[in-house]
Amino acid sequence: MNRSVALGAPTVGQEELDAVRDVFESGWLSGAGPSCLAFEKEFAAVAGVENVLSTSNCGSALHLGQLVLGVKPGDEVIVGDYTFPATGHSVMWSGAKPVFVDVRPDIWSIDPAQIEAAITPRTAGIIAVDPFGQPADYDEIRAIADRHGLWLIEDAACATGATYKGRKVGEIADVTAYSFHGRKGITSGEGGALASPRADLVAHARKLHTYGIAPAITREGLAELPVPSFDELGYNYRLSDVQAAIMRVQVRRLPELLAARTRVANGYRELLGDLEQITLPVALDDRTHPWQSYVITVDPALDRGSVAMALRARGVGCNFGTYASHVQPLYGEQRELPVSADLFRRHIAIPMHANLAEDDVAYVAEVLRDVVSDSTHRH
Numbered sequence: 001m002n003r004s005v006a007l008g009a010p011t012v013g014q015e016e017l018d019a020v021r022d023v024f025e026s027g028w029l030s031g032a033g034p035s036c037l038a039f040e041k042e043f044a045a046v047a048g049v050e051n052v053l054s055t056s057n058c059g060s061a062l063h064l065g066q067l068v069l070g071v072k073p074g075d076e077v078i079v080g081d082y083t084f085p086a087t088g089h090s091v092m093w094s095g096a097k098p099v100f101v102d103v104r105p106d107i108w109s110i111d112p113a114q115i116e117a118a119i120t121p122r123t124a125g126i127i128a129v130d131p132f133g134q135p136a137d138y139d140e141i142r143a144i145a146d147r148h149g150l151w152l153i154e155d156a157a158c159a160t161g162a163t164y165k166g167r168k169v170g171e172i173a174d175v176t177a178y179s180f181h182g183r184k185g186i187t188s189g190e191g192g193a194l195a196s197p198r199a200d201l202v203a204h205a206r207k208l209h210t211y212g213i214a215p216a217i218t219r220e221g222l223a224e225l226p227v228p229s230f231d232e233l234g235y236n237y238r239l240s241d242v243q244a245a246i247m248r249v250q251v252r253r254l255p256e257l258l259a260a261r262t263r264v265a266n267g268y269r270e271l272l273g274d275l276e277q278i279t280l281p282v283a284l285d286d287r288t289h290p291w292q293s294y295v296i297t298v299d300p301a302l303d304r305g306s307v308a309m310a311l312r313a314r315g316v317g318c319n320f321g322t323y324a325s326h327v328q329p330l331y332g333e334q335r336e337l338p339v340s341a342d343l344f345r346r347h348i349a350i351p352m353h354a355n356l357a358e359d360d361v362a363y364v365a366e367v368l369r370d371v372v373s374d375s376t377h378r379h
């Protein structure tokens with residue numbers, strides 16, 4: 001049987017197409033328009049805070065978050081090591097230096113016990129990452145940040161819809177950044193958002209995301225002709241109203257999409273829980289896992305590359321997990337972080353998205369079982 005199961009896939013269809021047609025008819029396609037404002041209001045219910053700004057992607061939300069929290073060139077920012085390039089890169093965009101800290105071996109988010117050793121007089125803040133969506137240890141991280149007068153940003157790129165001890169991820173950090181890239185839980189192809197409990201931070205980010213001037217929509221319908229002047233360097237970090245229209249549909253579908261991913265994760269747990277050569281991902285009881293990806297850890301005795309290629313040869317989409325940042329040449333001298341380095345060598349992401357059927361999950365499990373037992377025998 002030659003089946004093909006994609007590693008990831010967006011769940012979009014007629015409703016999203018209808019929403020795009022409506023924006024076309026409205027004539028407002030560019031960003032920061034009525035469709036973005038409506039999306040931001042609706043996304044506030046997901047973020048758990050009123051203050052939301054739509055952005056071009058998560059990287060721009062991370063950059064804006066640091067700017068409005070006052071990051072300066074030469075500052076150091078502590079970052080959970082096991083993550084996508086956006087996290088460390090966004091620190092460098094402001095001329096600050098990312099200082100990476102090792103992660104928990106079970107859930108792969110920044111290890112709170114190792115944060116204080118990385119704090120120096122130059123440290124401005126902490127960016128904690130929610131790896132593949134599962135929230136980091138925010139009670140512990142927040143306490144450390146408060147003790148040292150540091151700000152806290154949450155890279156919730158994969159964590160839309162996740163909760164930590166009953167709180168929504170957007171309620172916890174000073175700024176939370178989300179991604180709506182095609183590989184995330186809800187998507188407009190590219191896109192992002194920033195949320196904060198503080199209205200002043202989001203108002204400032206709103207100005208900076210549209211070249212540092214008030215968005216055109218705020219000047220509509222006025223009796224005179226206000227002409228803004230440039231007093232601050234801003235960027236074009238806007239989501240378009242076309243993308244916002246897609247996101248409004250995706251937000252409505254979020255509960256259904258999260259439930260579908262949870263069913264896939266439960267299926268894998270049931271079908272693969274006894275397999276000795278791999279470790280399945282841990283989902284802790286005090287937080288919810290939105291399952292942006294499903295990442296397994298292969299036994300050190302197996303060759304990860306051959307396992308991955310054997311899976312692909314049988315039509316099972318897979319990839320490495322995410323990146324150990326501290327080994328990347330771009331970031332310069334960093335301390336050795338053995339846990340993250342080890343995960344970077346041994347992780348494999350297997351198919352996870354809301355379109356998978358029960359028999360897809362069964363097929364992936366069957367192939368994975370065959371492949372790892374073959375690889376074990378050959379060793």
Ligand SMILES: *Cc1c(COP(=O)(O)O)cnc(C)c1O
Pocket residue numbers: 056057058059060083084086087129130155157158178179180181191192
């Ligand atoms: C996907 C991802 C990002 C980047 O998101 P973009 O919207 O592409 O900028 C940032 N951080 C993490 C942890 C991610 O997984």
